[in-house]
Amino acid sequence: MSVAQTQTGTPQVQQERRRRGLSDRAIISLFIWPTLILLIAWNVFPLFYSLFLSFTDYSAISRQAPTWVGVQNYIDILSSDRLWGYFSTTGRYTVVAVGFETILGFTLAMLIKEKFRGSGLITTLILIPMMLSPVVVGLFWKLMYNPTFGYFNYLLGFTDPTRAPDMLAGRFANQPVPDLALWSVVLVDIWMWTPFLMLLSLSGLKAIPEYLYEAAVIDRASSWFQFWRITLPQVMPLLLIGVLFRTIDALKSFDLVMGMTSGGPGDQTELIAVNLYRQAFLGQFRTGDASALAYIILIIIISVSNLLIRAINQGNTEG
Amino acid sequence: MRKHLLPLSLIMILAMLFSACVPAAPAQPVAEAPAEEAPAVEEGPAVDELNILWAQWDPADYLQQTADLYEEETGIKVNVVQEPWPSFYDLFAAEVAAGGDTWDMVVGDSQWIGQMTSEGHYMDLTDFLNETGLADSVVPATLTYYGEYPAGSGSYWAYPTEGDADGWGYRKDLFEDPDEMAAFEAEYGYPLDVPETYEQFMDIAKFFTRPSEGLYGVGIYTKKAYDAITMGVENTMFPWGADWKDENNNVLGVVNSPEAVAALEYYKELYDCCQGPGLSDAFFTEVNDAMINGSIAMAMNYFAFFPALVNSGTNPDYYDKIGFFANPKGPDGHGGAALGGQGLSVVSHVSPERQQAALDFIEWFGQDDIQAKWAEFGGYTTNSKVFESEEFLNATPYNRAFADTMTFVKDFWNIPIFGQLLEITQREFGKYIIEGEGTAQEAMDTIAEEHDKILRDAGYITE
Numbered sequence: 001m002s003v004a005q006t007q008t009g010t011p012q013v014q015q016e017r018r019r020r021g022l023s024d025r026a027i028i029s030l031f032i033w034p035t036l037i038l039l040i041a042w043n044v045f046p047l048f049y050s051l052f053l054s055f056t057d058y059s060a061i062s063r064q065a066p067t068w069v070g071v072q073n074y075i076d077i078l079s080s081d082r083l084w085g086y087f088s089t090t091g092r093y094t095v096v097a098v099g100f101e102t103i104l105g106f107t108l109a110m111l112i113k114e115k116f117r118g119s120g121l122i123t124t125l126i127l128i129p130m131m132l133s134p135v136v137v138g139l140f141w142k143l144m145y146n147p148t149f150g151y152f153n154y155l156l157g158f159t160d161p162t163r164a165p166d167m168l169a170g171r172f173a174n175q176p177v178p179d180l181a182l183w184s185v186v187l188v189d190i191w192m193w194t195p196f197l198m199l200l201s202l203s204g205l206k207a208i209p210e211y212l213y214e215a216a217v218i219d220r221a222s223s224w225f226q227f228w229r230i231t232l233p234q235v236m237p238l239l240l241i242g243v244l245f246r247t248i249d250a251l252k253s254f255d256l257v258m259g260m261t262s263g264g265p266g267d268q269t270e271l272i273a274v275n276l277y278r279q280a281f282l283g284q285f286r287t288g289d290a291s292a293l294a295y296i297i298l299i300i301i302i303s304v305s306n307l308l309i310r311a312i313n314q315g316n317t318e319g
Numbered sequence: 320m321r322k323h324l325l326p327l328s329l330i331m332i333l334a335m336l337f338s339a340c341v342p343a344a345p346a347q348p349v350a351e352a353p354a355e356e357a358p359a360v361e362e363g364p365a366v367d368e369l370n371i372l373w374a375q376w377d378p379a380d381y382l383q384q385t386a387d388l389y390e391e392e393t394g395i396k397v398n399v400v401q402e403p404w405p406s407f408y409d410l411f412a413a414e415v416a417a418g419g420d421t422w423d424m425v426v427g428d429s430q431w432i433g434q435m436t437s438e439g440h441y442m443d444l445t446d447f448l449n450e451t452g453l454a455d456s457v458v459p460a461t462l463t464y465y466g467e468y469p470a471g472s473g474s475y476w477a478y479p480t481e482g483d484a485d486g487w488g489y490r491k492d493l494f495e496d497p498d499e500m501a502a503f504e505a506e507y508g509y510p511l512d513v514p515e516t517y518e519q520f521m522d523i524a525k526f527f528t529r530p531s532e533g534l535y536g537v538g539i540y541t542k543k544a545y546d547a548i549t550m551g552v553e554n555t556m557f558p559w560g561a562d563w564k565d566e567n568n569n570v571l572g573v574v575n576s577p578e579a580v581a582a583l584e585y586y587k588e589l590y591d592c593c594q595g596p597g598l599s600d601a602f603f604t605e606v607n608d609a610m611i612n613g614s615i616a617m618a619m620n621y622f623a624f625f626p627a628l629v630n631s632g633t634n635p636d637y638y639d640k641i642g643f644f645a646n647p648k649g650p651d652g653h654g655g656a657a658l659g660g661q662g663l664s665v666v667s668h669v670s671p672e673r674q675q676a677a678l679d680f681i682e683w684f685g686q687d688d689i690q691a692k693w694a695e696f697g698g699y700t701t702n703s704k705v706f707e708s709e710e711f712l713n714a715t716p717y718n719r720a721f722a723d724t725m726t727f728v729k730d731f732w733n734i735p736i737f738g739q740l741l742e743i744t745q746r747e748f749g750k751y752i753i754e755g756e757g758t759a760q761e762a763m764d765t766i767a768e769e770h771d772k773i774l775r776d777a778g779y780i781t782e
Contacts, residue, residue: 061416062438146597148533148614161596162530169599169753174591176755261600264543266750281409282545283430283738285416 054291061285073292082267083275083293087300089182090272094250097189102243104190105197106235112198113205123202130195138259141188142168170265181268185260189253193246200242204235237312244308251301272297366676368396371663372411372422375401377626378481381696382426388692389683397680405544415440420669423677426480426661430546432468434735435664441476442665447678448475453685458482461701464730465662477662478681479701481623484724485554485646485657486717488610488618488628489513492640493527502526513644517558517585520617520647524593527616536593538606538615539586541753547602548752549731549744550657551619554646555582557655557729563770564732568779570770575763582649583759587752599753613637621659622721626697629716643717645724654727660699736777743769 054073056066077083108126112119129137144150145168147161158164165172167184208231216226254273257263263270263278276297280290371386373379379401386397400422402410408428414421415435427435435441444466448454454462454475461479468476493499494511503511507522514520524536540551556562561579564570573579595615598605603624610618611627611634618628622643631638646656663684665677683689690702694711699721705711712719732740743766751762774780 061412061434063416063418063440142600148596150597160530166596166599171599171755258544262542262544264745264749265541265599265753266543266756267746268754270746278742281412283408283434283741285412285738 050291051295053288054295056288058288059285060280060287066288069288073289074296076289077293077296083272085267086270086272086275089267089270090251090253093182093186093189093253093271094247096183097186097193097250098243098246100186100190101194101197101246102239104194105199105242106201106239108194108198109201109205110231113202126198127195129192132192134192134255135259137188137192138256141191142260145184168261168265170268179268181261181265185257185269188260189250189256192256193249196246197239197242200238201235204238205231208234240308240312244305244312247308248301248305251304252297365672366395368398369424369673369676369680370422371397371399371424371426372407373399373401373426373661374407375403376623378623378698379426381693381698382480384696385684385689385693385698386680388689389680392683395676395680408545415666415668418668420666420673422666423669423673424663424665424680426663427477428661429464429658429730430733430737430741432465432476432662432664433733433737436468436474436476437735440667442667442674443474443476444478444665444678444681445473445475447681448478451682451685453478453682456685456687456690456703457701458703458706458725460725460728461660464658464728464733465660465701468733477664478685479660480663480684480698481661482699482701482706482721482725483621483623483659483661484721484728485550485619485659486622486625486720486724487644487646488620488625488641488717489644490610490613490616490637490640491642492637493616494642513642514647517555517647517649521585521589521592524589524617528593530596533614535595535609535615536617537589538595538598538601538609538618539589540602540606540619541590541594541598541749542600542602542605543745543749544602546731546741546745548748549741550659552583552586552744552748552752553657553729553731554619554655555586555649557657557727558582558646558649558653559585560649560651560653562729567782568774570767570774570780573767574770575760575767580759580763583748583751583763587759590752610634610641611637622717622724623659623699625717626715641716643720645720646727656724656728658728658730660701734777734779736773739773740770743773 053066055068055070057069057073058064058066112123112126132140144152145166147153147158147164147166152167153159153161153164156165163173165177165180166174168181170177170179170181172180212230212234213226216230221229252273253271254277257269257271257274258277261269263274272293276290276293278284279286279293371382373382379399383397383399386399390396408431411422411425411427415438427441432441448462448466454466457479461482462475463470465479465482466475466477468474494513500511503523503526506526509519511523511526514523526536527534528536540547542548556579559578559582561574561576561582563574565573595609598609601609603620606615606618606620607624607627609615613636625643627633628641629638634641646654648654663681665674665681667674669677684693685702687702687704690700690705691708691710694700694702694705694714697715700706700711706722706725712722731737747762747766750756751759771780
């Protein structure tokens with residue numbers, strides 16, 4: 001090939017180049033790169049930048065460059081009894097809420113799995129709570145819990161507010177009841193998210209092949225045996241996925257609690273995500289500390305999720 | 320080589336973004352630079368629109384009404400942008416932290432001033448306020464609390480705009496009912512009237528607490544969010560002669576003084592005996608709502624929220640039956656009340672032209688006749704002449720109580736780390752008052768110890 005040919009190119013080469021310019025690979029790159037850059041800018045970069053900030057003394061409001069402090073923020077958090085208390089509250093909140101949601105959701109799914117008159121309507125009504133905004137749910141239940149005019153006490157049979165529970169104040173008949181406010185919020189979480197577990201369980205139940213039950217009936221297996229050896233194992237993978245989603249969500253619960261109690265009274269409903277917000281904003285703007293706390297929460301959530309995913313995979317392998 | 324291109328590109332992009340996001344050095348106060356001699360513009364003003372950020376409440380509407388007069392006079396449109404209270408601070412803080420110039424001015428809370436000036440977000444208004452005479456035109460206490468930082472420095476960062484403080488609304492139909500008056504006098508031995516002392520206040524609160532009738536003595540602040548319960552407790556601390564600090568910023572022995580402990584015990588007793596039900600997480604909205612639905616006899620609130628109580632639209636049943644009084648005196652005759660209110664500051668990140676336009680607006684706004692208009696619309700002027708005029712005092716049922724209150728107001732810390740100090744008081748007050756955990760002495764000791772540590776770490780206490 002001569003030099004002149006290389007510089008200008010023959011019509012055949014030019015045609016080849018043009019074709020190469022419109023190649024699939026080029027089009028793929030054209031579409032992927034802008035998306036990738038946006039993803040990096042909005043997701044990956046903040047993730048790494050906040051990781052960097054977690055090792056610094058920095059306030060987002062200060063307009064001062066971050067000062068490197070190494071792992072000091074992490075040491076401060078891990079050696080703070082108060083923050084461990086918030087983790088403990090979050091753990092109790094998560095275990096109780098997700099536990100009840102799983103049991104109730106599965107039970108409800110068992111009850112409505114068979115088609116009956118109005119079952120579609122009932123299923124839809126049951127699903128309404130999870131479709132509502134948590135802030136709206138929080139305010140709605142705040143009114144429901146009102147000891148004077150709220151329906152909650154009325155349904156419990158209390159008509160005298162001085163002798164009734166004041167759920168969000170953590171009091172019963174004006175006497176403090178430990179953690180009553182926390183369990184009041186948990187109850188709302190259960191009310192809101194049980195339908196989610198029910199929905200997953202229902203789809204699992206409906207996917208069980210009928211011939212398994214027919215075979216069991218032929219073998220004269222009891223109802224309990226059928227439930228224990230057919231129903232539960234078949235639904236378990238979907239149920240565990242539901243538990244996984246809800247656990248992740250409950251570990252970072254924020255809007256429901258803020259709407260109902262703002263983390264109070266005292267520290268009774270101060271979940272770790274609420275405290276994270278308090279450190280990051282609300283006059284404090286301790287961005288470095290808050291970033292470190294956010295990463296600790298992230299690590300905990302990843303660890304718990306991994307345990308659950310392992311359980312799901314184990315179930316699938318055994319299945 | 321090609322296979323290394325993708326990771327290499329990613330690293331480069333991350334590095335570029337990283338370096339772009341490292342905060343710039345604090346901006347130099349632009350206001351102090353001599354104004355450039357701009358060529359005369361004949362077509363009209365260089366800035367034809369200004370934006371003020373404020374919280375979403377009635378006074379912001381009044382400010383917009385006043386600002387509309389400025390547009391009529393000068394052709395410069397002034398927009399009062401309103402943001403709900405819960406996100407007001409976060410929104411503004413995030414904006415100025417990024418050096419943003421969305422708003423030319425902000426009517427910022429008194430507690431913010433230390434933080435905002437230390438970080439260079441507010442323009443220094445000292446010379447402007449002195450040279451224009453605006454510094455002398457306002458009630459001195461308001462200039463100190465809303466405009467000055469550090470305290471006693473003579474440096475001003477805001478024009479005192481909305482004076483405010485905690486006061487009380489009460490049900491006149493109950494207080495002036497002959498049967499109630501007779502029953503009260505028979506039980507307590509003195510006539511039922513607006514309480515002048517907190518001792519009388521407790522008697523009245525207990526007297527009107529009748530769960531069987533759905534009536535309770537008081538509605539007081541209890542919310543954990545931001546500063547609510549702290550502002551409520553302050554209303555007893557200050558009249559008891561207690562404070563957050565001494566003149567050297569010492570807190571040990573001050574915050575946990577016997578007076579402060581007694582004041583906190585009083586507040587808890589008030590909550591236990593007489594707080595309206597469902598008000599365990601209450602701030603201005605919840606307290607006003609309780610007053611409007613007729614379930615409480617006396618309501619603690621900032622004066623700026625009282626218009627809703629005398630408005631027939633928002634309070635159809637009791638709008639003409641509500642009276643107001645200033646915070647009662649403590650056991651030793653001390654007066655005191657929690658300060659509210661805000662000053663108007665110019666954001667230092669906007670261009671010099673916009674800063675000048677903002678200053679022009681403030682100079683216009685601070686005139687006596689405009690302040691009279693501002694008060695007429697419903698704003699709580701800080702202008703001395705208007706503030707003391709009979710016209711202002713009689714303009715609303717609450718202005719006289721407001722004027723009385725402004726003579727003895729005090730504030731929480733307004734230093735840059737006020738948020739950290741606030742977090743502790745909110746938590747400890749909530750624990751003791753609402754949860755009923757521990758004693759008042761323990762709560763105040765914890766606050767004193769934790770405040771002391773934070774203040775020492777930040778260099779406010781050195782010895």
